[in-house]
Amino acid sequence: MNIRQVEVFHAVMTNTTASRAAEVLRISQPAVSKAIQELERDIGFQLFRRERGRMFPTAEAHIFFREVEGSFSGLTKLKSAAARIRDFGSGEIKVASLSALSTNVLPRALRGFQSKHPNVAIAFQAQLSSTVKDLVASGQVDVGLAADEIETDGVEVRPFARYRAAIAIPDGHRFEDAEEITPEDLNGEAFIALSPEDTTRRAAEAIFLDRSVKPKVVLETPYSTTICAMVQAGLGIGMINPMTAEPYVGRGLKVIPFNPAVYFRTLLVLPPNKYPSRIVSDFVEEVMRHSVFQK
Structure with a gap:
């Protein structure tokens, strides 16, 4: 059994006659009859009764057709998938x-x-x-x-991308009018820190160590967005990627440049x-x- 034989069988069942199936498939009617005969021989049972030059589907043909319909539905999906891949890549x-x-x-x-x-x-x-x-x-x-x-x-x-780190502070904080925040400003300050493996935190800690500065770490998180939320809630201040602060600025949070520069890469x-x-x-x-x- 091959896909061409099944396609011919599907065309005959759908179009009710071998002649109409031949027109749809653009092949001769003898080619349709031959394909059906080969399919019957391959599957081992009769699909059509031949009477007066016409083909009448057997009960087995109707059962088999239901299975074929399912396969053709899957084939239609494959054709749609192929069209998406052709037009849009993987879709x-x-x-x-x-x-x-x-x-x-x-x-x-x-x-x-x-x-x-x-x-x-x-x-x-x-x-x-x-x-x-x-x-x-x-x-x-x-x-x-x-x-x-x-x-x-x-x-x-x-x-x-590379973003210069900034310090997020809550409204009303003593630094709110500062043009920049230095490491010395952070000494003993309640500080919400990034995770220890974060390269920006490690760069900042190297500066803190060099200047004998030690912020008071009250919370650690891998997310700058979480730092912004915690700062907004008043838990402390923290070093952030300024891109993450957009939804918070003007809503209880301000962003002040940190100097010397450290970066989120x-x-x-x-x-x-x-x-x-x-x-x-x-x-x-x-x-x-x-x-x-x-x-």
Whole structure:
């Protein structure tokens, strides 16, 4: 049994006559009859009774046709999938990002991408940078954005952005009129810190150590957005990626530049040794339009 025989059988059952099936398939009527005979021989039972030059389906033919209909439904889906791949690439894109960029950069990039590819499905998730890297390396997502603290084995990385760190303070804080905040200002200050593995925290701690400064760490979190929420709630002040502060500024929170400069660095993460589909390439191009390297 082959797909051509099944296609001929489906055409006969759908169009009720062999002659009409031949017209639809653009083959001769003898070719239709031959294909049906070969199919009957292959499957081991009769599909049609032949009477006065016409073919009448048997009970077995109707049962078999129900199974064939299911297969043709699947084939229709395959054809639709092929059309999506032809027109849009894979028809879907999966993206993961560190939390700091998930509420600002990524939504804007995804909106720009969607305007060009309205029929492409988008799956997005915000994760820890280490998880983003693992998802890309395992092929579960197509593109990732992660902090530069990740191990880069098993993935391809490109510099994506650099943001100068700032200090988030609550309204009414004694620093609210300051033009900048220095390490000395933070000595003994209630401080909401990033996770120990964060490269920006490590850079800041090297400065603190060099200047004999010791903030009072009251809470640790891997997320700048969480620091903003905790600062807004009055638990202390904290060093943040300023991109994350947008929803909080003017709502009980202010952002003051930190001097000397330390930076949040992020990477674009891609699967290794894999030529990207057209839609993945288009998304990478779009997201790179939002790349920023602050001084």
